[in-house]
Amino acid sequence: TPTWDSVRKLRELTDLPIILKGIMTAEDTEMAVKTGMNGVVVSSHGARQLDHVGATIEALPECVQAAGGKIAVMVDGGFRRGTDVLKALALGASAVGVARPYLWGLTCFGDAGVARVMELMNVELALDMGMAGVARISDIDRSLVRFRNWGE
DSSP states (O other): OOOOOHHHHHHOOOOSEEEEEEOOSSSHHHHHHHTTOEEEEEEOEEEOOOTTTOOOOHHHHHHHHHHSSSSSEESSSOOSHHHHHHHHTTTTTEEEEOOOOHHHHHHHHHHHHHHHHHHHHHHHHHHHHHHHHHHHHHOGGGGGGGOOOOTT
């Protein structure tokens, strides 16, 4: 199992950018910054290891805050529509991984299917941005996401 010491050694071995995937906490994001990583991917690896792991969209805000703008914070896991991407960007994601829709497109229609999925995602995101009143990706901010405090 990789440790933070392993990550430090990897950083010493190369000047290439290093992005850690599988980050789900502020503490791990802070360690990624301290060890000189270039970014993190907030990811539960599809929750295949532990099916009770929280959603990545829930972990994203604390990781973005912990990064403090020093490194890129990307996210994946369960993003299927333009509205999903809009929410992740609003919560501070630098980029959003969208794997399964691409795989569905590839499985059904090959390269053309992947291209069509990408086109649909872009159109959905553009429409959602328009409905939210934002013209540019840089205009997307946290005000577009409402949080509910269930049970409080």
